[in-house]
Amino acid sequence: MKHSRILSRATAALALAGAAGTAAAHPGHAASLADGLTHPFLGLDHLLAMVAVGLWSARALPAQQRWQGPAVFVAALLAAALASLGGVSLPGVELSIAASVVLCGALVAGAREIPARAGLALVGATALFHGLAHGAEAPMGGFGGFAAFALGFTASTAALHLAGLWLAARLQRLPALAWSFIGAAVGTGGLALLAARL
Template sequence: MQDLKTLSRRAAFAALALLATGAAQAHPGHDGHSLVDGFLHPFAGLDHLLAMAAVGLWSAAELPAGRRLAGPAVFLAMLLLGAVLPQFGLLLPGLEAGVAVSVVALGVLMIAARQPALRLPVPVGLGLVGLAALLHGMAHGAELAVGQSFAAYAAGFMTASALLHGAGLVAGGWLQAGRVWAWRATAGLVGASGLAMLAGRL
């Protein structure tokens, strides 16, 4: 049993190193055109993929059972708002770096959720989730092709994001069942990947 646990830990850290190495190039530029493009967009960039899953994971660890959908709900609302802003010409400078920082922040939130001394008040955590969502939404909205339907594109990435949140909630519930090392490895993966992406975008 001990050998199996050691092997599992090594595999987790190997996955962390592999994903962190490739993370800097994880968000290739592409223009969205349709519902399908919108749906695929969160899966095409590791930054978006990790952020959506991390919100579900954090919500499963930090929020009471009856309120665990609050994290994904806040994220989805702010994600949509962020995607609307570029349609009116509102776009933050250094957005790609900001998205990478948000992934790091979500990794830190995950780590703090299992460390009582570091745990943030839930409203603060939800505020950070909302800020991260705003940045990711702006990145989504900025890649909508000119003249294409925002509604269809938004429906696609909102649906995909909700599915990723759901996957994070399920995985978070599994990781809560005494698998402290697995939780730490997952949180480390999210944070390290965000740092690697940030280094590649500065």
């Protein structure tokens, strides 16, 4: 009974978060460590994707390897942000970010069926789009401003991954079907964001 209450609350929160807003964490150029720290919390796309990476890591990877999902995401995020800062850009990044939330939901739902290496590759690919957006929003004025901003969004990203790992630990006894619902809730949020951006 306790698990069903937790599951229903978590699922409802994820679905409402995705459906309730079209907010993205990409309104303009940030300028400081504080901006970097708050940045991932200002967009549902980042919140859902980064928590989902933690959920997936806890479900798909052995206990001693659960750090790999967050580590791959953060490494790819920073690499793409640096590339963006250097002038690399891709069309449709915002649409790709919303689609990445759908992908993260699918990863959570199918965590036990997707091979770990394939899952890690998908996590890294997801992070690339988020990183390109972060780099595009980096403050003007050189690497020093970017470094402070990057330190902030990296710390917040790691915190959201840890939140996903913590939530998964609380829900670890749930049956596979319940995890499918959680993944579907994340994916539904991504579809709502995608529809809002089309």
